[in-house]
Amino acid sequence: DSKKVLAECQRENIQILTRSADGYPRMLREIPDPPGILFLQGTLQAVDALAIAVVGSRNATRYGITQAQRIATGLAQAGITVVAGLARGIDAAAHRAALAAGGRTLAVMGGGLLKIYPPEHADLAAEISKQGCLISEMSPHYVATRHAFPRRNRIISGMTLGTLVVEAAERSGALITARQAMEQNRDVFAIPGPVDSRNAKGCHALLRDGAALVESVDDILSSLGPLIEENQQEDGR
Numbered sequence: 001d002s003k004k005v006l007a008e009c010q011r012e013n014i015q016i017l018t019r020s021a022d023g024y025p026r027m028l029r030e031i032p033d034p035p036g037i038l039f040l041q042g043t044l045q046a047v048d049a050l051a052i053a054v055v056g057s058r059n060a061t062r063y064g065i066t067q068a069q070r071i072a073t074g075l076a077q078a079g080i081t082v083v084a085g086l087a088r089g090i091d092a093a094a095h096r097a098a099l100a101a102g103g104r105t106l107a108v109m110g111g112g113l114l115k116i117y118p119p120e121h122a123d124l125a126a127e128i129s130k131q132g133c134l135i136s137e138m139s140p141h142y143v144a145t146r147h148a149f150p151r152r153n154r155i156i157s158g159m160t161l162g163t164l165v166v167e168a169a170e171r172s173g174a175l176i177t178a179r180q181a182m183e184q185n186r187d188v189f190a191i192p193g194p195v196d197s198r199n200a201k202g203c204h205a206l207l208r209d210g211a212a213l214v215e216s217v218d219d220i221l222s223s224l225g226p227l228i229e230e231n232q233q234e235d236g237r
Contacts, residue, residue: 005139014113014140015040025049031158031184035137041113042133048104051081052189052220053156053181055174056090056166057199064167064199067191068093071164074217076103080224081132083108083160085152086121090166090174095124099131106159109136110152111144135159153177154184161224162187164214168202175202178211187223189214 009016017024017038026049028034054072056064072082072094082098084091086107098105107128109117113136116122125134137155138148153176157163163181165188168174178188188211193200207213212223 008114008140009039012114012140013041017044025159027051027160028155028158031154033154034158035155037137039113039136039138039140040133042129042131044106044133044135045104047079048081048106048133048159050079050224051083051106051160052224053083053160053163053177054090054094054166055084055153055156055163055177056168057172057174058087058089058091059199060089060093060167061193061197061199063193063197064090065093068166069097071166071191071214071217071220072097072103072105073101075220076101076105078217078221079103080221081106083156085109085149085156086117086125086128086134088118088121092121092124094166095128099127103131105132107132107134108152108155108159109134109144110138110148112136112138112140112142114140115143117144149173150176154180157181157186158184160186162189162220164189164191164220165203165206165211166191167193167199168206169198170201170205172202175206178206187212189220189223191215 076098081104157180190203190206190211
């Protein structure tokens, strides 16, 4: 019942943002099916319009983790907000690197904000809420099912100027995020991996399909140049 949800959100310091509200992310409003309501813990800021999604395999290799950390650190140092899904592997590495670099990071969750998944990321989620924001379109106690994650992914790609896939096997959820980014007319970037690595197959398929190849953070920043200027003008800065 909505009164109960409202009372709980007040108690737990959860903000509710409707699509018509001023603080609703402008980029997200532009996608074909923006969420009607967002639950937030932490703060969304105007600077978060300059954001890149960093996503990839839950079963990441050491190579993948290292690349995610390297790129997320560079993005954070350049003042770009890092967006990911709080998942194990690449997502968590990207969030942690952005936090360590003193940057902003947003975690878009498949479940409710009071049902942190995976549970071992509760401390990471608490840190993100202090230095960025936890975001979900689900009510606070909603337990994520398998079907919740593809829907969540459209928010990750929808809030960002582009999506970087760091490591992805052939049937990875990160590829769903990349596909949604393409449908939303956003940039898609991929980091190549070793040719014999199962975890590189998805990235290599993206590169064959025209995703931009990323070797360093400069590859992302240079292709974002015009978009960054456009965003700053629209935000009146």
